[in-house]
Amino acid sequence: MNKKFNAKQLTLLGLMxxxxxxxxxxxxGYLNIGPLAITFNVIPVAVSALALGPVGGLIAGSVFGLTSFLQAIGVGGVSMLGSTLFSINPFFSILLCFVPRMLDGFLLGYIFRSVSKLNRVAACFVTGFAAAFLNTLFFMSALILLFGQTEYMQGLINGQNILLFVCAFVGVNAVFEMLSSTVITGAVGSVLLKAGFIQTPAKKAD
Structure with missing residues (x-):
């Protein structure tokens, strides 16, 4: 695959x-179902990784991180968690906003490339699932690592086992986000494959 993006890929990256x-x-970017708030923001990151590989995923992940940072400082909306963490430690807050999203997008490009050697359509769905799963995993890991010992986080954890706290914190939302990301990214990726926006290795012969 060429390291340089062609016109179709650049157009798609701009759209994403x-x-x-x-x-x-x-x-x-959000679907409210009763008490649930499901976000679709990882999907453009996943689609960028499908079409442009690790670099495309990294760029889109950086944009995702930028939007999280802006909301943490009250630009374009307010994230209560983000603004609270920013007031505690601005530098760690910046890391929390950017690093998990950038790492997610970067790795998605490699995940898609690897799985597409076996089946290109299935790779789109796998990448969609990985987008939501890894985003949650990386964000929660960074949250615990960077802020786990702060008074604010200790109040939220309230003596719970860390694993139980994480499950309670992400809730059912994470499951629905993984399902929606899997289905939508898989469907969009399948269309982009047929349209020639995505170049992948040919499927291995049996």
Whole structure:
């Protein structure tokens, strides 16, 4: 695969970046079902990784991180968790906003490349699942690592086992986000494959 992006790929990256910004700062990025708030913001990151590989995923992940940082400082909306953590330690808060999302997007490119050697359509669905799963895993790991010993986080943990706290913190939302990311990314990726936006290794012969 060429390291340089072609016109189709650059156009798609621009569209995914614009979509990510739109979703992050409007209700379009969220689906409220009763008490659940499901976010679709990882999907443009996953699609970028499908079409442009690790670099595309990294760029889109950086944009996702930027939107989280802006909301933490009250630009384009307010994240209560983000703003609280920013007031505790701005540097750690910046790391929390960017690193998990950038690492997620970067690794998604390699996940898609690896699985696509076996089955390209299945790789789209696997990448969609990994996008939501890894984002949750990396964010929660960074949250515990960077802020776990602060008074604020200790109050939230309230003596619970860390694993139980994480499960309670992400709740059922994470499960629905993984399902939605898997289905939507898989469907969009399948269309992009047929349209020639995604170049992948050929499926291995049996």
């Amino acid at each position: 970046t614009a979509l990510l910004l739109l979703m992050s700062f409007t209700p379009l």
